[in-house]
Each structure stands twice: as structure tokens, then as C-alpha cells.
Amino acid sequence: MTSDIYSALLVLIMALITVFLRVLPFIIFRNQDKTPAWVKYLGKVLPQAIIGMLVIYCLRTISFTSVPFGIPEIISCAVVAVLQFWKNNTVLSIVAGTVMYMILIQLVFAA
Amino acid sequence: MAGYILLGIGFGILLRDAGYGVLWALAMCVLIYAGALQYVGVGLIAGGAGIINTILISIAVNARHLFYSISMIDKYRDAGRKKPYLAFALTDETYSLLCDGECPDGVDKHSFFFLVSLFNQCYWVIGGVMGNLLGNVIPFDTGGIEFSMTALFVASFVSQWKTTKNHTPALIGLFCSLVCLIILGAEHFLIPAMLLITFVLLLLRKSTDERKEPEK
Numbered sequence: 001m002t003s004d005i006y007s008a009l010l011v012l013i014m015a016l017i018t019v020f021l022r023v024l025p026f027i028i029f030r031n032q033d034k035t036p037a038w039v040k041y042l043g044k045v046l047p048q049a050i051i052g053m054l055v056i057y058c059l060r061t062i063s064f065t066s067v068p069f070g071i072p073e074i075i076s077c078a079v080v081a082v083l084q085f086w087k088n089n090t091v092l093s094i095v096a097g098t099v100m101y102m103i104l105i106q107l108v109f110a111a
Numbered sequence: 112m113a114g115y116i117l118l119g120i121g122f123g124i125l126l127r128d129a130g131y132g133v134l135w136a137l138a139m140c141v142l143i144y145a146g147a148l149q150y151v152g153v154g155l156i157a158g159g160a161g162i163i164n165t166i167l168i169s170i171a172v173n174a175r176h177l178f179y180s181i182s183m184i185d186k187y188r189d190a191g192r193k194k195p196y197l198a199f200a201l202t203d204e205t206y207s208l209l210c211d212g213e214c215p216d217g218v219d220k221h222s223f224f225f226l227v228s229l230f231n232q233c234y235w236v237i238g239g240v241m242g243n244l245l246g247n248v249i250p251f252d253t254g255g256i257e258f259s260m261t262a263l264f265v266a267s268f269v270s271q272w273k274t275t276k277n278h279t280p281a282l283i284g285l286f287c288s289l290v291c292l293i294i295l296g297a298e299h300f301l302i303p304a305m306l307l308i309t310f311v312l313l314l315l316r317k318s319t320d321e322r323k324e325p326e327k
Contacts, residue, residue, distance in 0.1 A: 007131070007156040008138075010165050014152050015142040017169035018176070023198045025180035026187065035184050041316050042309070043182025045280035047206070049308045050175040051268045052284025054147065056304075057172075058261035060297040073261070080262045084269035091114045093269075097262035098121075102255035 072104035114263070115204055115231055119238015120245070121259040122149050127246030128253070129157035136243035140236040145202060148172045149239075150260050171301040179206040190221040197221075200228035202235075207267060283311050 029035055035043075059077075062070035080097035084090065123136050131153075139149050151172055155165055179201050186209070187197050205228050215223065246253075272281060291304035 006159065007135070009162070010156045010160065011135075011139055011143065011152070013162065013165050014139075014145075014148055014155075014169045017166060018143055018145045018148060018173050019199050021170070021173050021176045022180050022201050023195070025177055025184060026194065026198050029181075029184050035181070038313070038316065039181050039184075042312065043178055043184075045312050046178040046309070047175065047182065048271050048275065048280040049284030049287075049312060050178065050305070051264055051271060052281050053288040053301075053304055053308060054175070054264045055261070055268055056285060056288035056292060057301060058264055060292055060300070073258075076258060077261065077265050080265040081269050084266045085273065088270065088273070090263075090266045090270070091117065093266040094114060094117060094259055094262040097265070098256060098259045101258035101262075102253075105255045106252055 068109040072101055072109055075104060076101035115234040116238040116241070118146055118259055118263060119235045119240075120242030121256045122146070122153070123239045123242020123244070124246045124249070124253050124256055125150065125153045126239075127243045129153050131156070131243075133240055133243045136239040137236065140232075140239040144200065144232055144235065145173055145176075146235075146263070147203070147260060150257060167302075171305070174302075174305055175203075176201060179203075183209070187221075187224070190224070193221050193225045197224055197228055200232055202231065203263075203267065205231045207270070279315065280312060283315075284308055287311060 025039075029039070055077075059070075059073055062073050064070050076097045079100045080093045083096055084093040087093070119140065122140075126136050126139070139152065143149055143152065148169055151168060154160075155168065160168075180198060183197075183201060183206070187194055190197055208227055208231070209224055268281065272278060275281070287307045288300070288304040291300040291307060294300075295303060
């Protein structure tokens, strides 16, 4: 285990970067009456694109060339997507998908 | 929101499994307050990651917050003293609640935004602390609980898909990320993917604007 002081330093870095990213746009555009059109446009379309990117990011370490070929991830993601599409209940989708994933990796595809 | 408590519990358990106790859970939930980065952060602190690496990963994982803030600039414009906290607390969950959630009638909208943000953080902190404390008494194997993060993003992706007519941005996000992942590999694809997505979206802007013009 890493030393506590070093861990605390890393936590602090993560905290500072996060707040910096969240506050920066408010500082940059604080004196303008209207937010520039291209910024508004990005604010509208980017969140959707970035969520797509984060889905890929979460799945980045799947290997399709070795057992279990990403099958647990694919099934669980499908469970989440179908449930969310159908019921639109985020909590339900997350719980069902996560439980499905835990069952798959612990029981079905257990090494 | 139960979703937040649940994800917090997942984080608390992961952190406990990595050997960090409840004070760490509390500190990270209060100070960092960013779900995805905290999940990734467990690995970083437990593995003793380098400082530069930690900075780059934090930027990569959380750069999307720049754009959450950008799209809230107009909404938060006159928030006054509440603005610093509103900006600090603009997480994925809070953003998705506030960007299309309507403020109830007769309530000061900035107080409403402030309370939603504050309650969300309370849920997150409670979840993280609870998960950390319960981590060693939970009677079943928690392996795979980290999938809750993936599930959250898949669920938000589907929700956004249902509430928007134009699916091009979502598809661009998926496609550009996949291309970068295949070419550059899991370790290095995130920042190039983000730049590529921004670039492609800006390229498309002109045509989108022209299509929208008659509606105004």
C-alpha cells in the first residue's frame, strides 16, 4: 500500500483538477452578456457525445480475443439499455445490470 | 436519489477492498465529488500512480465537466453567492437533473438548483461512507460491483437518446471513441478521442445551424 501522505496528495490533485474544470468556464465567460454561439452549441451537443465516449471508456479493457470475449459486459449492457428504454428508471437499470454482471462473472464465467 | 446512494456504496466498497478506511471515503466524496474519477482514483491511490499521470487522468475523465459548466452558464448567471458551490457540485447526476428538470413554481430557481446540488452531494457522501463501513460485513462477494459505473453511463446514454431527436452527436461520440480506442489502445485513447469528437462536432455545426434557421 502507498504511504498515506502520498495518497492524500493524489486525492488533493484529483479534487483540484475537478473543481478547476468545473469552475473555469464560469470564469472565462463571466463578463459577457451572451455566451458565444459556438460555445452554446458545444454545450448542447457535447454531453451526448461525451456520454457515448464514457461508455466506450468503461468498456475499454474488454478483450474480444480471449475468454470470456466480453460476453458478460455485452449481456449486462444490453440489460441496462433495454430496461432503461422500456422503464426509464435509472436506478432499476443500474441495479439490474450490475447484479447481472456480478452473477455472470462470479458464477457463469468464473475462472 | 437512490442511484447516487447506490453508486456511492459501490465506491465505498471498492475503496475498502483497496485498503482505505472510512475517512478516505469521506474525504474523497466531499473534496473530489466526481463519481467516475473516484472509481478510477481508487486504482490510482492504491497503485501509487505518478503525479503527472494522476493529473492527466483527472483531466481526461473529467473534461466533460467543462462542457456541463458551459451549458449552465446562462442558467447560473445570476446565482450570486450560491454560484461557487453550484459550479463545484455540477456532477453528471446533478447536470442531468438540472439541465432539463423544471424548477417548481413559486420557488427561487437558484435556491432550487442549490438544494438539488447539495442533496445530491449528501446522498453521495452517505453512500460512500456506508459502502465503506459495510464493505467488510457484506456477506457476499462484491466482485463486479464496479460495473455500476458502466451501467450508469449506458443508462444516461439511453435516456439522452430518448429525449433528443438528433442522434448524430451521440453516434459521433461512440464512433470517434471506438476509432481512437482501436488505433491508440486502452491507455492513450481518451484525450485524442475527446479532441476528435469536439473537432467533428464543430465541423458539423455549420450544416446543423443552416437546417435549424427556418424554425426561428
